[in-house]
Amino acid sequence: MDFPEDFLHYVWQFKSFDSNKLKTADGEELKIIHQGFLNKNAGPDFNNAKIQIGETVWAGNVEIHLKSSDWLKHNHQNDAGYENVILHIVYENDAVINRIDGSILPVLELKNRIAKDLIQKYEHLFLTLTDFPCVAQIQYVDKIIIDSFLSRTLIERFEQKTAIVLDCLNELKGNWDETFYWFLARNFGFKVNALPFELFAKAIPQQIYGKHKDNPLQIEALVFGSAGFLKDSFEDEYPVMLQKEFQFLQKKYSIKPLEVSIWKFMRMRPQNFPTIRLAQFAALIVKSNHLFSSILEVKDITELRKLFDDLPVNPYWKTHYHFKKKTADVGIQIGKTSVDNILLNTIALFLFAYGKHTGTQYYINRAIKLLESLPAEENGITSKFTQAGVKMDNAFASQAILQLKNHYCDVKKCLSCGIGIKILRQV
Structure with missing residues (x-):
């Protein structure tokens, strides 16, 4: 037994x-x-x-x-x-x-x-040491069964994430723009620098940037200064100018810069260095006006992408990855994969959360449609399911798979999983 x-x-x-x-x-x-x-x-x-x-x-x-x-x-x-x-x-x-x-x-x-066969099948699922319990059987499960349960896990995933968004919204006294700004900043750091970006966003309220929208240099000074990158002595004209601007702005707004040591550069492609991401983030602030309101209004994925296209990144970063390190010409715009990541992890999430909070199904449907329009994520988890025969056509499916793996497969909840139940009933 x-x-x-x-x-x-x-x-x-x-x-x-x-x-x-x-x-x-x-x-x-x-x-x-x-x-x-x-x-x-x-x-x-x-x-x-x-x-x-x-x-x-x-x-x-x-x-x-x-x-x-x-x-x-x-x-x-x-x-x-x-x-x-x-x-x-x-x-x-x-x-x-x-x-x-x-x-x-x-x-x-x-x-x-x-039936002994049923017990043995369950024991095989439950005691398996493979990547996930039904790795050998899932290819034989009807796609309708899989898709149906993945729809459930996708909603579960976004409802769990929505709870985090709403906690933050409550902390910010119902300010959706500031809440969105915090999450967007964290997303700009991706996994490696997510926490530093979050701390950076919390160091300067978004409304401060709004007071300097007409002066890109001051926006850039606020970004790099609060992130802790303007504490050294510099020879290049651009960082010297940023430093002077920040000295004034720091006193005006009582800004306490982060420790530069919290930012991670190791084992990263230079295009993903936090300095480049911060330059892009500063350019997005300069370009955007009421970004969250724009996202609520823009329906087409092509138009959503345009919000992150042609950012006015300072030309200095075309030849630098760091303030003291010059290099050959590089691309300074956000790549398509990175934009997809932002659309998935921030834009779609906030459309869903806003719809849930306001009781507006329209925004929830837009979030789902956006997920269905984005390519499936490719990572260690999704590749295992693909190899096992699960077809993932879009980000809706890949997000659902991540929820399935983390909240069902890893904790052996086969008996709460529609796929696992179907496999057990095929005795």
Whole structure:
């Protein structure tokens, strides 16, 4: 018996056992009219079940354990919340259980009613040491089943992320523009410099930039100065000018620069250096006006991309990756892959979160449509599913796969997964 109680939940829910000539442990004939509904909260495992024992029809709850004695281990005998249990489902009946009033609780033992093939298939899924439990079987699952469950995991993923957005929104007293600015900045850092970018965004409120929109040099000074890159002595004219501007702005707004040591450069392509990303971010601030409002209005993905095209990045960065390091000419615009990342992880998320918060399905639908318009992500997780035969046509699918892997596969929740359930039922 190498399976958890959840396996018996599955067996009961889908009636995956021999249900011919059912009898209770006391020998009374038993008929299942309705198994009830799985309860994911506290209390008995299934609610609103309906069964017939002998000539009597009972309506109430069902409790499931591996052994009858688990009822006592869990102290249900002293819990009034279990008085409405009409049937005790167990794999092995090893004890007589009495209700609080002294009456014997009817029990159905499943030990000899579950096919060995089903148990073996579940054990194979649950005990697998491969990249994910159904890596060998998922290619045989109907695409409709997979797509249906991926739709669920995608919504789960975005609802979880939305909760984080709304927590931040609450912290900022309902200011969507500032909340969006924080998340966008973090996205500009991608994985490696996400935290420094977030701290940088929080160091200077977006409204301060708004006061200097007509002066790109001051915007750039605020960005590089607050990020901690203007503390050295410089020879080039551009950083010297930034330093002078920042000395004035720092006093005016009481800015405390970050420690430059928090920014990571190692093992990165120079085009992804934080200095280049900061230069692009400063250019986006210069170019954009009420960016979040624009995103709510712009419907077409081509138009959304244009918000990040042709940024007025200072020409200095065409020949520099760092203030003290000159190099050959380089591209200073945000690459298509990076723009896709921003559209996916910030724009689509905020459309979804805004729709949820305001109760406007229109924005949720736009978020979904945007995901369907973006290419699928390519990473270590998605490649494993692709190799196993799962087709990912767009970012909707790849985001759903990430949720599936992290919240179902990795924690062995095969019995809560539509794909896993389908595989188990193919016995």
